Every structure is written in C-alpha cells, then in structure tokens.
Amino acid sequence: xxxxxxxxxxxxxxxxxxxxxxxxxxxxxxxxxxxxxxxxxxxxxxxxxxxxxxxxxxxxxxxxxxxxxxxxxxxxxxxxxxxxxxxxxxxxxxxxxxxxxxxxxxxxxxxxxxxxxxxxxxxxxxxxxxxxxxxxxxxxxxxxxxxxxxxxxxxxxxxxxxxxxxxxxxxxxxxxxxxxxxxxxxxxxxxxxxxxxxxxxxxxxxxxxxxxxxxxxxxxxxxxxxxxxxxxxxxxxxxxxxxxxxxxxxxxxxxxxxxx
Amino acid sequence: xxxxxxxxxxxxxxxxxxxxxxxxxxxxxxxxxxxxxxxxxxxxxxxxxxxxxxxxxxxxxxxxxxxxxxxxxxxxxxxxxxxxxxxxxxxxxxxxxxxxxxxxxxxxxxxxxxxxxxxxxxxxxxxxxxxxxxxxxxxxxxxxxxxxxxxxxxxxxxxxxxxxxxxxxxxxxxxxxxxxxxxxxxxxxxxxxxxxxxxxxxxxxxxxxxxxxxxxxxxxxxxxxxxxxxxxxxxxxxxxxxxxxxxxxxxxxxxxxxxxxxxxxx
Numbered sequence: 001x002x003x004x005x006x007x008x009x010x011x012x013x014x015x016x017x018x019x020x021x022x023x024x025x026x027x028x029x030x031x032x033x034x035x036x037x038x039x040x041x042x043x044x045x046x047x048x049x050x051x052x053x054x055x056x057x058x059x060x061x062x063x064x065x066x067x068x069x070x071x072x073x074x075x076x077x078x079x080x081x082x083x084x085x086x087x088x089x090x091x092x093x094x095x096x097x098x099x100x101x102x103x104x105x106x107x108x109x110x111x112x113x114x115x116x117x118x119x120x121x122x123x124x125x126x127x128x129x130x131x132x133x134x135x136x137x138x139x140x141x142x143x144x145x146x147x148x149x150x151x152x153x154x155x156x157x158x159x160x161x162x163x164x165x166x167x168x169x170x171x172x173x174x175x176x177x178x179x180x181x182x183x184x185x186x187x188x189x190x191x192x193x194x195x196x197x198x199x200x201x202x203x204x205x206x207x208x209x210x211x212x213x214x215x216x217x218x219x220x221x222x223x224x225x226x227x228x229x230x231x232x233x234x235x236x237x238x239x240x241x242x243x244x245x246x247x248x249x250x251x252x253x254x255x256x257x258x259x260x
Numbered sequence: 261x262x263x264x265x266x267x268x269x270x271x272x273x274x275x276x277x278x279x280x281x282x283x284x285x286x287x288x289x290x291x292x293x294x295x296x297x298x299x300x301x302x303x304x305x306x307x308x309x310x311x312x313x314x315x316x317x318x319x320x321x322x323x324x325x326x327x328x329x330x331x332x333x334x335x336x337x338x339x340x341x342x343x344x345x346x347x348x349x350x351x352x353x354x355x356x357x358x359x360x361x362x363x364x365x366x367x368x369x370x371x372x373x374x375x376x377x378x379x380x381x382x383x384x385x386x387x388x389x390x391x392x393x394x395x396x397x398x399x400x401x402x403x404x405x406x407x408x409x410x411x412x413x414x415x416x417x418x419x420x421x422x423x424x425x426x427x428x429x430x431x432x433x434x435x436x437x438x439x440x441x442x443x444x445x446x447x448x449x450x451x452x453x454x455x456x457x458x459x460x461x462x463x464x465x466x467x468x469x470x471x472x473x474x475x476x477x478x479x480x481x482x483x484x485x486x487x488x489x490x491x492x493x494x495x496x497x498x499x500x501x502x503x504x505x506x507x508x509x510x511x512x513x514x515x516x517x518x519x520x521x522x523x524x525x526x
C-alpha cells in the first residue's frame with residue numbers, strides 16, 4: 001500500500017525545457033492511475049519523479065510519508081517497481097536471473113555479485129513468474145522470448161520487489177493490440193488482487209478507459225484533466241490533446257522546412 | 261496547373277562547395293615521391309635486397325629438430341607468458357573499464373584519468389616496455405608478462421569501456437529503479453550485456469599476445485624468443501629454422517582455435 005503526494009512540483013531540464021509547471025497530485029493506495037497526454041507533455045518526467053529517476057527542480061514528492069531525497073532513494077526504490085516500454089531486460093541472462101534482479105535492492109553487493117540469492121528470493125521469483133504465467137520459461141534466455149513475454153518478465157521483476165507501487169512508462173507502446181490488452185489486464189489484476197498501486201503512461205485512450213480507476217490528463221506540463229474514465233468526454237480529450245495556437249503554427253512551419 | 265512549375269521562378273542554387281581533394285592528393289603523392297628519392301629507394305636497390313634476402317633465407321633450409329623437446333617446452337613458456345599477460349590485462353581492464361565508461365564513471369575527472377591511463381598503456385610499445393622491465397627486474401618471463409599485461413590492458417580497457425557505453429541506458433535504469441547499487445548494476449546489466457564482445461576482445465588480445473610474446477624473447481624476456489635470438493647470434497641457422505617453424509605452427513594453431521571460438525560465440 002502506497003500513498004503518493006506531489007505538491008508544487010516543477011521540473012526544468014538543462015536545455016531550458018520546462019517539463020512540469022506546478023503539479024499537485026494525490027494518489028491513494030491501490031489506485032490504477034493512467035496518465036494521458038501528447039508527446040512532450042511531461043508524462044515520462046512525472047512517472048520518473050516517483051522513483052527518483054528524476055528529481056524535482058521545485059516542490060516535493062512524498063511516498064508513504066517519506067519525502068524522496070538522495071539519501072533514502074535506494075530504500076524507496078526497493079518498494080517501487082518499474083516497467084518499461086523497451087522492457088529493459090538483460091537479454092543474455094535467463095528469465096529467472098532477470099526476475100531475481102528485482103531483489104537486488106535488498107541484497108548485499110558482495111553475495112549478489114556472485115549471483116547468490118537466499119532461497120526465499122528464489123521462491124519469490126518463482127511466485128512472480130507463476131503470476132505472469134511464465135514458469136516454464138524460467139531457464140530460457142530473455143532474448144528468446146517474444147515482446148509480450150519479455151514485458152511479462154519485466155512485470156515479474158517488478159513483482160519480485162514486493163512493491164507497494166508499480167510504475168509503467170508506456171508499457172504497451174511496443175506491443176501489438178492483443179498482447180497489449182493482455183499486459184494491461186495483467187497490471188489491472190495485480191492492482192485489484194494485491195492492492196498494489198499502478199501509475200501508467202499511455203497513448204491509447206481506449207486502454208485508459210478500460211483499465212484505469214482514474215485518469216490524469218497532462219498538457220504542456222500542467223494537469224488539465226483529473227477524473228474517473230467515464231468523465232473523459234470529447235471536451236476533456238480536446239483539452240488534453242489540444243495544442244495552443246502558437247504550437248500549431250510552429251508545427252506547420254516545420255513541415256514547410258522539411259519539404260524544402 | 262502544370263505550367264505553374266515552369267513559370268515559377270527558381271531560386272538560385274547555393275554556391276558549389278570547393279573541392280580540395282585533388283590538391284591534397286597531388287601534395288601527398290609528391291611528398292611520397294620525395295621521400296623515396298631521399299631514402300634512395302629505387303628498383304635496383306630493391307632487386308639487390310631481394311637477392312640478399314634469398315641468400316640469407318637459403319641458410320635456413322635444413323631445420324634441425326634434434327632438440328625438439330626443448331623447443332616445445334620453450335614454446336610452452338612463451339605461451340604461458342602470453343596467457344598470464346592476457347590475464348593481467350583482463351584483470352586491470354575489468355576493474356578500471358567501468359570507471360572509464362562515460363555512463364558509469366562516478367565522476368568526469370575519474371573518467372578522463374582512466375581513459376588517459378589506457379591511452380598511456382597503449383602508447384607504450386610492449387617491446388620497449390619489456391626492454392625497460394628486463395633492465396629493471398632482470399632476465400626471465402616476468403618482465404615479458406608485465407610488459408604484455410600493461411600494454412594490452414590499454415587496448416582491452418578501452419574496448420570494454422566503449423562496449424559498456426553502448427549498452428542501452430534503459431538497462432542501467434531498470435537496475436537503478438529496483439534500488440541496485442553500483443556493483444550490482446555492473447554485474448547484472450553491464451557485464452552480461454557485453455559478454456560476447458568481451459569474450460571476443462579477450463580472445464583477440466590472447467591471440468595477439470602469443471605472437472608478441474615470441475618477439476619479446478628477443479630482448480631477453482624468456483621463452484622461445486630468447487633461444488631464437490641466441491641461435492641467430494651464434495649462426496646456428498638450422499636450430500633457428502626449427503624454432504621459427506615451431507613458432508609459426510603454434511601461432512597458426514592458436515589463431516585457428518581463437519577464430520573458431522569467436523565464430524562459435526556469434
């Protein structure tokens with residue numbers, strides 16, 4: 001169970017990009033939250049703030065009453081699983097080792113560098129693999145699996161952390177529609193059954209409507225929509241995906257240049 | 261509508277960039293020509309040289325294999341030298357390469373220092389290094405091992421570091437986000453991701469060191485090279501011929517084995 005609180009969060013990047021412009025957000029435990037928004041709206045930045053892959057330029061990120069800072073980063077990360085668009089498995093290691101690497105945050109560098117884990121960790125990884133339905137692939141090398149299977153291993157790695165929260169940064173952007181619904185369904189089941197909060201970035205409105213408890217719309221670094229899926233009407237969509245007059249002009253200008 | 265294309269006024273093309281290649285090519289050919297004149301390289305000296313070489317090579321036509329056991333054990337010593345040199349190079353680069361990889365180095369200064377150290381190792385020719393080490397610690401295989409180890413650590417370290425830099429950033433990020441530390445990130449994302457390149461590079465270095473180790477014997481670093489140099493200086497061309505044959509055969513064999521192994525890894 002994890003409750004997350006963002007207050008007054010700004011993020012400036014070094015190249016003068018102002019990715020988040022004052023985000024306030026409360027996520028209660030056990031919620032399946034989907035973040036929607038056009039490319040460059042700050043979705044990834046928002047997700048990556050929640051496990052300290054990015055640090056806010058202003059404002060606070062508080063998880064279970066603990067404000068994220070450099071010193072508690074590792075201990076907070078052990079409780080936050082992350083699933084990636086590109087899966088980010090190590091393709092030359094077998095599935096089991098990839099899942100076991102979810103335990104690394106809690107293990108000493110010395111024994112784990114020798115690839116030694118307590119038996120309880122192996123059981124945890126075994127259970128995680130059973131949860132995603134890939135027990136039979138435990139000793140297969142990760143690069144032998146299909147994209148959907150690799151994403152399942154990614155989810156199993158997150159589960160092996162025994163997380164209170166799973167972050168999913170465009171988890172289905174590299175997968176076909178059928179596999180995508182399987183992966184989204186799996187994440188939702190994990191959320192419902194184990195009470196693990198899920199925060200996911202998506203590009204597909206349908207998946208957001210089908211799987212989210214709550215949808216956040218980001219545009220140009222600000223939250224422009226916050227509500228349950230049934231409130232996501234065409235007005236809300238326009239607000240989330242609409243461009244300001246200024247940016248539209250810029251886009252047309254780019255097109256002319258490309259043809260020149 | 262079509263006529264629009266023809267009546268439309270075409271903007272002028274930008275000025276054509278200047279082409280400097282013919283000038284450079286002429287200058288380089290001229291420089292090479294002058295060098296040849298200055299060094300008195302001409303067809304006549306070349307032919308004389310070939311004749312001299314032919315005469316010299318004819319002294320090696322009756323290899324004497326009567327001491328083959330000794331040659332083989334000397335060759336074994338040379339191989340051992342190459343092997344241990346490669347082990348030293350591997351250990352040095354295994355420890356230092358992550359610090360010299362831009363994405364894993366704890367600090368830009370550390371990165372620079374490690375990379376310059378690798379450059380320094382590479383810049384030092386192992387023959388010269390062996391010569392210095394032989395005068396410093398005396399004759400025998402140890403200076404040869406150290407010379408090979410230090411100079412190839414430069415190569416291997418640079419190769420490893422560059423491979424580690426090419427690993428997709430997401431893999432390191434995935435490990436960071438489970439709360440893994442530096443060593444764990446290396447052992448679970450860095451090294452396994454480049455395992456194949458690592459093995460290939462290490463075999464290549466071993467291969468090179470076998471060839472180099474035979475030469476290092478010439479400056480007194482032990483092994484078959486030292487025996488060969490003694491045989492040549494005492495005009496024992498038959499023995500020298502036998503040793504050269506043993507060397508060539510061994511090097512070809514090692515070459516073949518490592519090529520086969522590297523192919524298996526693909």
